[in-house]
Amino acid sequence: MWKREKIEQTAMAAAVTVFMGQLYLSPVTGWFRISMAVMTLSILLLYFRQVSAIAVSFIVALAMPFFRAFVEYVSLSRAVPFEDLFANFFPVAIFYILFGILFELFRIREKADNPLLFIISLWFCDSAGNIAEISYRSTSNQFDFSHAVYEIIVIGLIRSVLTYAFYTYSIYYKNRYDREKKEERYREMMLFISSLKSELFFLRKSMNDIEDTMRRSYRLYRELGAGEMKEEALTVAKNIHEIKKDYYRVVDGMENVLSEKNKSSSMNISEIFEIMKENTRKIVAQKGKEIQIEFSCHEDFTTCEFYPIISVLNNLITNAIDAIEEKGKITVSEHADSIFFVLRVEDDGCGIDEGNMEVLFEPGFSTKYDPATGKMSTGIGLAHVNEIVINHFNGQVEVHRKKDGICTVFELKLPREAVENRGQKSDEC
Structure with missing residues (x-):
């Protein structure tokens, strides 16, 4: 496979160089050309470092005279015999053969990190090849040889x-x-893992509910008298126990994978804001809305609890985007006092009805739906936010309605101790 790729790159470099040889100027004599072929060949040899510079140059040396003669023959409507045109262009092969040999001999590729040495070496390859060519041509053409050499040296320097x-x-x-592509993949990975982390919080809650249900079922079994209902209660308790074990296996597996990826790592809130800013702009562009986005950070703290923070911010910002119909503004800010780090997400969208404030964080509650399908949203996003902030961080969530309910502000208060201490101890990350 490697040999095939090498052959393909060699052929491509030679073909592109030959075609680029048709772009030229002739400032010195009627036969001397300043073409794009030499620059093209040099750059391609630098890109394709595994191909042989000598092999490519030899192919170009054979193909260039033939191609130029063919183009000239067609453009002159066959007024000049093809053999004469080929003989006129054939000396260019001298330049490319010598250029390839010198390019390999001077190891031009290895000098790419040293500008002065690279330019001088490439300049010599360029000039030496052209001087060898005009030396051959001077035997059958009358021109000012010394002036041509001077022009070749100057042009070679400029070209190098x-x-x-x-x-x-x-x-x-x-x-x-x-x-940029790597950073984009990194942002997508961060958002994906943060989503998994937030799902883990609900899985843990479900495990506690399953544990409690299993205890109640077993207690019911013990309290029931002998009979069919007693055996049924025992069967239910056993089935719940099996479900609990499956939950434990899933949660333990997810936690092991995520903990390995997150081991001893931390992130600043300013870095979290950068990730959210790029992701928000991408979502806004996909939805075709005109939304101004502002992020501001007043105290740049460091934490390894960045996945839960990214998860809650992502949910709130997504809701803010959906709340704005066409044009609007979203402001995400962070400030701190002696007890809390406070994150605020504010939008000037459609707002929240007063009657929905009490059930806003209930799982399944949603006022959003897909206009294309009419399918309601899952209503789990704000429940995630509430679960993470209150149960994971032991923090507070406050919602404010401004301007007659049109402007909405979500304020998350995260205790310094819960955020900073976990960010300082790598074994807790």
């Missing part, structure tokens, strides 16, 4: 500098693109 600049900038933009 441009080659290095283009290669450097292309690598810079490629690395930046790769870094």
